Amino acid sequence: MQNKLMISIIDGDTFKQFSVHKIIKRVLLYMLFALGVALVVYFVMVKFLVGELDEIIAEKNKAREQFQELYEKNSELARNVEYKTNELLKANMQISELEKIVSIHKNLDTQVNEQKINLDTLSDEQKQMVLKIMPNGDPVRGYNWEKASGMSKGAESFVYNVAKGTPVYATANGIVDSTNNIRGGSYGVYVKLAHSFGFTSTYAYLDSMVVQKGEFVAKGQLIGYSGQGGSARKDGLLYELRFLGTPLHTMDYALWNLDNFNAVTNNKDQIDWKSLVWALDDLAQIHTYRTAQVDSNSTKVSIE
Structure with missing residues (x-):
């Protein structure tokens, strides 16, 4: 009798009585405990994974911003290179003209055009x-x-x-x-x-x-x-x-x-x-x- 649990059920004039073994009771208690622990672990894991996911999303957004910044800098550098290239081409086209600005002769007998410039x-x-x-x-x-x-x-x-x-x-x-x-x-x-x-x-x-x-x-x-x-x-x-x-x-x-x-x-x-x-x-x-x-x-x- 020590390993049994008696359950009595009264339904109107009817009286019924059942016996449940105490081992089954323990098993049920252990199962309920295990289920509670599993739920706790589940919620902890879900929270951890959600945090990891938020960090991944944040890093992704940061990487996207850095990519956008690098893209804009690259575009600016490309524009600068194009501008400098055009400036260099213009300078090269004018070199022959700039060389005519002065006429310095090393020979003393060579004279420069003495036209007066005002x-x-x-x-x-x-x-x-x-x-x-x-x-x-x-x-x-x-x-x-x-x-x-x-x-x-x-x-x-x-x-x-x-x-x-x-x-x-x-x-x-x-x-x-x-x-x-x-x-x-x-x-x-x-x-x-x-x-x-x-x-x-x-x-x-x-x-x-x-x-x-x-x-x-x-x-x-x-x-x-x-x-x-x-x-x-x-x-x-x-x-x-x-x-x-x-x-x-x-x-x-x-x-x-x-x-x-x-x-x-x-x-x-x-x-x-x-x-x-x-x-x-x-x-x-x-x-x-x-x-x-x-x-x-x-x-x-x-x-x-």
Whole structure:
């Protein structure tokens, strides 16, 4: 009787009694317990899998965003490559014309066409552009030319008698072509700038420089400080201009400004100013077109 469970059922006047073995009861209890555990495990696994699925979806969305970003960058690079290719083609087409800008002859008996070119016919915008891209003016500020009136204008370079530590400024927009930080020699510490159309300017006898090779500098930007140089080791600044390696009459360009804009065409520098004026006019038109394009794009952005 200890291993049995009696169940009594009363249905009206009828009385029925059943016996259930206790082992069966335990089995049923174990089954119910196992079923409960299975359900708990099932819900835990479902929750875990749902979390894993959410992470996979998030990573998929992230990968899709990264792909979209890379696609946009690739498209932008492709557009830039196409633009640069077109620019290079245009530049190659104009090389033969740009080579005609000047005519520098190495033989002394060869003369350049002495036709007078009046640069005063250029517009104010063109003149301002010329004075930015071609070296002009003094590399030091407030220089007294009356004290240097006895200097020969035929000199290929000019030494400014200024105190050591005087600020030195670029005389035109350009790129730092080369530098030398070693004292001594004919130039000592110097900075050489490369300008448009093959012009270069050199600032020697420096005490120190504040620019590096390959750096872009704008007209009037500080590039260094004057020092000492020459055989007498006097304070000063050596300033020299060249075109395609050929020395120019530096003083003419140092005195060149809006007031005497046509002066440089009257010196003995063998430059084909007629071709140069043509090139400057073409460059001014390109500059005007690009400025208009930038203004148009800015207007479109502001409207949007």
